[in-house]
Every structure is written in structure tokens, then in C-alpha cells.
Amino acid sequence: GEDVEQSLFLSVREGDSSVINCTYTDSSSTYLYWYKQEPGAGLQLLTYIFSNMDMKQDQRLTVLLNKKDKHLSLRIADTQTGDSAIYFCAESPDGSGNTGKLIFGQGTTLQVKP
Amino acid sequence: DAGVTQSPTHLIKTRGQHVTLRCSPISGHKSVSWYQQVLGQGPQFIFQYYEKEERGRGNFPDRFSARQFPNYSSELNVNALLLGDSALYLCASSPSPTGISGNTIYFGEGSWLTVV
Numbered sequence: 490g491e492d493v494e495q496s497l498f499l500s501v502r503e504g505d506s507s508v509i510n511c512t513y514t515d516s517s518s519t520y521l522y523w524y525k526q527e528p529g530a531g532l533q534l535l536t537y538i539f540s541n542m543d544m545k546q547d548q549r550l551t552v553l554l555n556k557k558d559k560h561l562s563l564r565i566a567d568t569q570t571g572d573s574a575i576y577f578c579a580e581s582p583d584g585s586g587n588t589g590k591l592i593f594g595q596g597t598t599l600q601v602k603p
Numbered sequence: 604d605a606g607v608t609q610s611p612t613h614l615i616k617t618r619g620q621h622v623t624l625r626c627s628p629i630s631g632h633k634s635v636s637w638y639q640q641v642l643g644q645g646p647q648f649i650f651q652y653y654e655k656e657e658r659g660r661g662n663f664p665d666r667f668s669a670r671q672f673p674n675y676s677s678e679l680n681v682n683a684l685l686l687g688d689s690a691l692y693l694c695a696s697s698p699s700p701t702g703i704s705g706n707t708i709y710f711g712e713g714s715w716l717t718v719v
Contacts, residue, residue, distance in 0.1 A: 493645075524710070531693055532646070532710040577645055589636050589697055590659050591708065593645030 495594035507565040509597045511578030518580040523563045526575045573601045607696050607711035615717045624679045624714045628696030635677040638693040689718045
């Protein structure tokens, strides 16, 4: 079946690195996404990775994909207070490639302490 | 360029009533998807429409329906509202219905529905 799991909460100090982890079940997923949601707002696409890649870097963000273990992580370097938000991991299962369906995790709340 | 726009942003309805939520996709995007996000959870897929046809449906009752118009905007309708329908309803648009070629899915700010 399709399932995405995330840890619920992460607290870091400003300037430290944050690592948010995610596991998924559908090995045929073609794309995996990270979205950010600030309080009372919609979802902001942060980055995505294609399933044939191991790593993708975009400024302060690094995405690592371990396809064998079905594990995805998002590393935020030099975490700032403005990074405080809920982060969602999502997969685009290959079987639903014609539906545009994303399967989301329950979200990880990142708290950044000054 | 305007992003995905949704209306209304907030609304309150009574149990048993009907609600219509609206979404305008990013210009040039032909695929629209709807998601329900209950407080404290991740979004759940409801529908996806492409070229005015339903291309996917999540595990939601028949009280939920949607349609897409020739200009690619979309409506989500929910009949016989229940308290449990209280949620943030998100609309997402993408150029095509698949994740091929790295096209990505962009979300609107959502419509907050409270059922009392």
C-alpha cells in the first residue's frame, strides 16, 4: 500500500543544521517532494527529487534519497527562525502517474530556537 | 504571474448544508487536484481533473464532487456537510496530470471550511 511516515517534531538552535526524515512504502514512486507549510498558510514547494537520483542540493537545502531503504531526508543548513514551519514529505506513486495524486506524510514540525 | 488562487478563503457552514469551493490554476496549467487537510494531519487526495475529465479519485464519499471548466478552473462541491468535513481544502495545479519531465505541483493558500 501507499504510506509515508515522518517524525512529528524537531527542535534545533538557530545556525545549526536540521535533518528531517521520511520513509515511504511505494518503491515505484517516480518523484519525491518536500513542502513547507507556515501557520495558516498553504503548501510551498521547497524541492523535489527524481527517483533515479541519490542527492539534490539547492542552496541551503540538501535532499538525500536511499531508494533501497525507501528513506528520504531533507537537510537545512544554517537553520534560521524563519524556517520554523511544518515540513511535509510527499511521494508521487508511479501507479498513479496519470492522476497527479500525491501521498503526504503527517508532517514534521520544525522549531528553531534563537 | 498569479499563482493558484482559491475562494473563499474562510467560510462557516452548518451541518447538512452544501458548500462550493473554487480554484483557478496557474496560467497554462491544465491539471487541477483537490486535497483535504484536517488539522494536525497531512493533505489527503480527493480528486484530480485534467482537460475537464476526472483522472483520479481518493477515498472520499459520494458527497464530494468536482468539475473542471473550459478555462481549467475547478469547483469542489460537498453536500450534506458533517462536522468532520471541517478542514483546509487545498487546490493544486500542474501543467499535466503526471510527474513526467519533472513538472511539479503547486498549491494554493486553501479554503478554510468550518462546519458547526
